[in-house]
Amino acid sequence: MALRYEYTVETEDLAKYYKMGAYIVKALDGVNVKIRRGEYVSIMGPSGAGKTTLFNMIGGLDRPTRGRVYIDEVDISKLDAYELAWLRARKIGYVFQTFNLIPVLTAIENVMLPMIFAGVRREERIRKARELLERVGLGDRLYHRPTELSGGQQQRVAIARALANDPAIILADEPTGNLDLQTGLEIINLLRQLNKEKMVTVVTATHDLKMIDVSDRIIYLRDGRVERIETRAEIAVEAEEA
Amino acid sequence: MAQSVEIGEIRLPVAEAFRISLENIRRRFTRVAITTASVTLGIAFFVSLMMMASFQAAAGGAGIQPYMYWLLFISLLVCGVGITNSMLIAVAERYKEIGTYKCLGALDRHILEMFLMEALLVGGIGGLTGYLVGLVAALVYAIANPGVGIANAVRAMISGNPSIPLGNLMPASVALFALGVGIAVLLSLIATLYPAYYAAKLNPAEALRYEI
Numbered sequence: 001m002a003l004r005y006e007y008t009v010e011t012e013d014l015a016k017y018y019k020m021g022a023y024i025v026k027a028l029d030g031v032n033v034k035i036r037r038g039e040y041v042s043i044m045g046p047s048g049a050g051k052t053t054l055f056n057m058i059g060g061l062d063r064p065t066r067g068r069v070y071i072d073e074v075d076i077s078k079l080d081a082y083e084l085a086w087l088r089a090r091k092i093g094y095v096f097q098t099f100n101l102i103p104v105l106t107a108i109e110n111v112m113l114p115m116i117f118a119g120v121r122r123e124e125r126i127r128k129a130r131e132l133l134e135r136v137g138l139g140d141r142l143y144h145r146p147t148e149l150s151g152g153q154q155q156r157v158a159i160a161r162a163l164a165n166d167p168a169i170i171l172a173d174e175p176t177g178n179l180d181l182q183t184g185l186e187i188i189n190l191l192r193q194l195n196k197e198k199m200v201t202v203v204t205a206t207h208d209l210k211m212i213d214v215s216d217r218i219i220y221l222r223d224g225r226v227e228r229i230e231t232r233a234e235i236a237v238e239a240e241e242a
Numbered sequence: 243m244a245q246s247v248e249i250g251e252i253r254l255p256v257a258e259a260f261r262i263s264l265e266n267i268r269r270r271f272t273r274v275a276i277t278t279a280s281v282t283l284g285i286a287f288f289v290s291l292m293m294m295a296s297f298q299a300a301a302g303g304a305g306i307q308p309y310m311y312w313l314l315f316i317s318l319l320v321c322g323v324g325i326t327n328s329m330l331i332a333v334a335e336r337y338k339e340i341g342t343y344k345c346l347g348a349l350d351r352h353i354l355e356m357f358l359m360e361a362l363l364v365g366g367i368g369g370l371t372g373y374l375v376g377l378v379a380a381l382v383y384a385i386a387n388p389g390v391g392i393a394n395a396v397r398a399m400i401s402g403n404p405s406i407p408l409g410n411l412m413p414a415s416v417a418l419f420a421l422g423v424g425i426a427v428l429l430s431l432i433a434t435l436y437p438a439y440y441a442a443k444l445n446p447a448e449a450l451r452y453e454i
C-alpha cells in the first residue's frame with residue numbers, strides 16, 4: 001500500500017519557535033528535507049540542535065510555527081485530532097531514548113496496544129505481537145513486564161511495538177542513548193535489518209558517530225537548520241541490491 | 243501534492259480500557275489503596291452515622307437530625323478534594339505514559355476514559371469497604387451501648403426508615419448500602435473529572451519531555 005509514495009517524509013520551510021518570555025528560541029528554523037521510502041536516515045547534531053523538535057513535528061506530536069510536513073504525501077497540518085491519532089497509530093512507529101513502555105503491561109500487551117487502537121481483531125493482535133517479539137529475539141519474554149527486562153530488551157519490545165501496525169516510518173529519537181555501546185550497536189543493527197526486511201523508512205537521531213555507519217544518509221542539524229547532508233552512496237546501493 | 247488520506251477507525255473498546263485500568267490498580271497498589279482509603283473513610287462515616295441514629299430511633303431516642311446531613315456533606319466534600327488531589331498526582335506520575343499512549347494512537351477521550359474507569363473501580367471498592375466498616379462500627383456502638391442494644395440495632399436494620407433516602411422503599415441497611423456505594427462511585431467520578439480532563443488535554447510532545 002505504501003508502495004505508491006516516493007517520499008515518506010517531506011518538510012517545507014519547517015520552523016518551530018518557542019517563546020521564553022521576551023526571548024524566542026528557534027528550535028527549528030526553515031528545515032527542508034525529503035526522505036525516501038525505505039531509506040535509513042540519521043539526524044546528527046549537538047544537544048539543542050533541534051533533533052527532538054524535528055521528530056515531534058514529523059511525528060505529528062506538535063504543531064509547527066511555520067512550514068509544512070508531509071507524511072506519505074499528506075499534509076499533516078491539515079489533519080484534525082482524530083486523523084492525527086490515526087496517523088500516529090497506523091503510519092508512524094515511535095522509539096524513545098527512555099523506551100517508554102507502559103509499565104503495568106507485559107511485553108506482548110505493550111506490542112498489542114497500537115493494534116487495539118487500530119481496531120485489529122484480538123486473535124490477529126496476539127499472533128502479530130508474538131511474531132514481532134520473536135523477530136526481535138524476545139520470544140521467551142512475552143509475559144514479562146518492563147521492570148523485569150533489561151534496557152536492551154525493553155528497547156526491543158519498543159521496536160516491536162513501533163512495527164505493530166506496519167507503519168510507513170519509524171522515528172527513533174536517540175534509541176541507544178540509555179544503552180551501553182554493545183547493546184546500542186545491536187539495537188541499531190536490528191533497526192537496520194528491519195528497515196531492509198520490511199521496507200520501513202527509519203529516521204534516528206543520535207550524537208554518537210559510531211551509530212551512523214548503517215545510515216543511507218546523514219542529516220546534520222545545527223541551531224535548528226540543516227547544516228549539510230551526507231549520502232552514503234555505497235551503502236545505499238548495497239541496500240538496493242539486498 | 244496528493245491529499246488522498248483514507249482515515250480509518252481509531253478505537254479503545256471498553257473491555258480493553260477496563261483491563262488497562264485494572265492493571266493500573268493492581269500494579270500501583272499503594273497509591274490506589276490510599277485513594278480508596280479516603281473513599282472508605284468518607285462512606286464509613288456516612289453509613290455509621292446514619293445507622294447509629296436509626297438504632298437510637300429504634301431504642302426510642304432522637305434519630306436522624308438535619309445537622310447530620312451538613313456534617314455528611316462536609317465530610318464527603320473533604321473526601322472528594324482528597325481524591326482530586328490524589329488523582330492529580332497520579333496524572334503527574336504518568337505524564338510520559340500519557341504521551342506514549344497518544345503516540346500509539348490514543349484519542350483524548352481514551353485517556354479520559356482510562357482515568358474515569360479507574361475512578362469507577364476506586365469508588366466501587368471504596369464504597370463497598372466503607373459500607374462494611376461503617377456497619378461494623380455501628381454494630382459495635384450498639385453492643386457497647388446498653389441504652390441501644392443489638393436487638394434494636396437489628397430491628398432498625400431490617401425495617402424501612404423514611405428519614406433515610408430510599409428508606410421507605412427497602413430495609414434501612416439495604417438503602418444505606420445502595421446509597422453508600424452510589425455516593426462513593428459518583429463522588430470518585432466527579433472528583434476525577436478535572437484530573438482526567440487535564441491528562442486528556444496534555445500535548446503529547448510536552449508530556450514526553452517530562453522526566454519521570
Ligand SMILES: Nc1ncnc2c1ncn2[C@@H]1O[C@H](COP(=O)(O)OP(=O)(O)OP(=O)(O)O)[C@@H](O)[C@H]1O
Nearest residue numbers: 018025026027045046047048049050051052053054
Ligand atoms: N517546550 C519547549 N519550550 C522551550 N524551549 C524548548 C522546548 N522544547 C525544546 N526547546 C528548545 O529548543 C531547542 C532544541 O531542542 P531539542 O530538544 O529539539 O534539541 P535536541 O537536538 O533534541 O537536543 P538533545 O540532543 O539534547 O536531545 C533547545 O534550545 C531547547 O531548549
Ligand SMILES: [Mg+2]
Nearest residue numbers: 051052053173
Ligand atoms: Mg533530543
